[in-house]
Amino acid sequence: MAVEKEKLIEMYTKMLTIRRFEQRVAEHFAAGKIPGFVHLYIGEEAVAVGTCANLRPDDYITSTHRGHGHLIAKGGDLKRMMAELFGKRTGYCKGKGGSMHIADVELGILGANGIVGGGPPIAAGAALSAQYRGTDQVVACFFGDGAANQGTFHEGLNMASIWKLPVIFVCENNHYGISLSQLKHMNVADIADRAKAYDIPGVAVDGNDVIAVYEAAHEAVRRARAGEGSSLIECKTYRHRGHFEGDPQVYRPPEEAEAWLKKDPLPRFEAKLMEMGVLTGEKAKQIEQGIVAKIDEAVRFAEESPFPAPEELGDDVYTA
């Protein structure tokens, strides 16, 4: 599949933005400026970007506890994201949600989610809504290998399959449910095989190859928009960081991590783009500088923004 040059650069820029954003989050978390739990997306950038590159602004996504990458890929604003991570009033959720609950309903981002497996039923509902309203909007539902063992995975895929709902179920198989290896948490090698249980297409792809993800998602999105129903895409990937920042990672063999680091999606894509003549060293440097400037601005915005006032605690529980 030939992907336009501009699209390739856009995808590269998004992936690098996610990487640099997350690296900066790690620094500020370590410095004690970001409270709570953060689950970083470093290493999995190709999944969010390859998928969301097929989406329109009016399409929806449901995200996970490891959601920063999905949000950036769907067009989330870095300043409001960073401010939310810092717990500031100017953040996406006015400081009420934090890392695990960032949402931008206007951009179709129906929220990160602190509950593993929380997303598939919600994604089915958003897709039902698109179908009901007669639009051709689609929903990308991101979840991990751990969530693929939850009952909600089955319920969401079953509902989406019987009603031919326009959902692209995107499993980010990073091979660990927190500390438990996929080898110990399920009896199948390919989660994509579970699609057979719903009679929907299931495909396993190299989740560290953004073009492979893009192509699989392209077909699934086409199918969903055409009213042909949902699909399951399993993207095999690896998180470079722990489950959360501060995770001692006693459960991962160093040689396994080393092998995966060699398959890092960013240098791979960069080398490919250079080989294709789409990207030059100079251009890459420019992109990097642009991203760093934006992240600097986001951090400055977050640091300079006020915390919410204690009186705001009770706001937004109910719609008046």
Next chain:
Amino acid sequence: MRKLTYAAALNEALKQEMRRDPAIYVAGEDVAKYGGIFGVTAGLLEEFGEKRVKDTPITESAIIGSAVGAAATGLRPVVELMFIDFIGVALDQLFNQAAKMKYMFGGKAKLPIVVRTTCGAGMGAAAQHSQSLEAWFMHIPGLKVVMPSTPYDAKGLLVTAIREDNPVFFIENKMLYGLEGGVPEEPYTIPFGQADVKREGSDVTIVATAAMVHKALAAAAELAKEGISAEVLDPRTLTPLDEESIINSVKKTHRLVIVQEAVKRAGAGAEIAAVVAERALEQLDAPIARVAAPFTPVPFSPALEKAFIPTEERIIAAVKEVVG
């Protein structure tokens, strides 16, 4: 006024609201062709078609979760949870997703969802189809909790629930479905957080919910024969709770008996008692009494079930105790 059963009143509310607003759809187990296990959604499929009246698989998490996704993107789902007891397999989608989404998103989500469900013992349905779990939902900020006791309230409160932009947990007592009462034909709303005095009295306040309202009324009629004037007050919605009306009634009668079908421990009655203790303790001439089910699962055998459900006799005894 024209008379309808509680079930028919709910059915009429659904039909009238669905005619008014095309964004409303109904989904749940056996709600379409079957018309609902207790008949509340009868005739909806015929009038509104499969798009708006959807039979779902037996899939409670996806029933409630899909309502969340649909509501967040512009629809107004009214979904049925066949028995309140089934919430156990779907609770996350209700209390972590539906109830918290608006808050977690900093106010930028609107979730007009009604989850209709049934509660209550009395038909030998045993421990997993008979509970009264309303207190669980009162404990969750972001939800509204409704428990109508009459056909009139059922219709008006359901219309309000459907027009609400918040998730509403709407609890129907299955033993009331056949109860008849006056119901206006035109649509009307009953504001949430407005208790209703079902019988006026001056010696004691009986706060009762759902089916217990009728037992309290029967008890009050008996007590009147003995010269005891009992006021029966139905909060109708537990979140929001009309504290003012309860307090005002207690200020008048100076005695309080709370009746609920749920087990006593940590029930809605405990909250109501705490509110009165906090705000009007000095008004009380006697300790607050609670009439509730014992701390057991709901039993099957009619002989045991009868002993489980609070009775008119127990209400009368409790009133006599506090009236002294």
